[in-house]
Amino acid sequence: MAEDIRQNFGTDTPVTIALDSLANATSVVSSAVNVGSPGPFTLSLEVKLAGLSASNTGNVDIYAQFSNDNADFSDSGNDLLVGTVGLNGTTGVIKTLSMPVLAQYVKLRAQNNSGDALAASGNTIRYVPISVDQV
Numbered sequence: 001m002a003e004d005i006r007q008n009f010g011t012d013t014p015v016t017i018a019l020d021s022l023a024n025a026t027s028v029v030s031s032a033v034n035v036g037s038p039g040p041f042t043l044s045l046e047v048k049l050a051g052l053s054a055s056n057t058g059n060v061d062i063y064a065q066f067s068n069d070n071a072d073f074s075d076s077g078n079d080l081l082v083g084t085v086g087l088n089g090t091t092g093v094i095k096t097l098s099m100p101v102l103a104q105y106v107k108l109r110a111q112n113n114s115g116d117a118l119a120a121s122g123n124t125i126r127y128v129p130i131s132v133d134q135v
Contacts, residue, residue, distance in 0.1 A: 003134055010040065010129035015108055019123035027111040032070055033127065035101055040129035043099050047085050050092040050119040058114040060085045066103035073107055087114040092122060
């Protein structure tokens with residue numbers, strides 16, 4: 001008898017990262033996230049960002065820094081690019097990104113190259129772990 005393989009979505013969880021008022025041409029790194037052991041295969045990221053002015057028409061790049069021991073994470077030159085969020089001025093944007101899980105611990109880094117600082121509030125990243133469920 002054939003078995004079905006389905007995605008199993010975990011709990012929607014906020015990432016601790018200081019995105020509000022992030023200056024242009026700077027980056028910020030989140031607190032470490034322990035994805036567990038056994039861990040999921042993938043994380044679904046929901047990134048919500050808003051610009052401060054009409055100059056925010058560039059991008060904010062999201063990177064992942066992995067660690068096997070929660071002590072040694074990749075440096076910014078060796079991070080994994082997860083995706084890019086394009087801003088459109090002061091209107092809030094939402095983008096969902098998918099990233100592989102390469103180790104038990106991960107930090108996210110946001111690099112603001114949007115043209116101005118991000119808005120003073122409402123900028124967030126959330127994640128949902130995705131595992132395989134065999135039924």
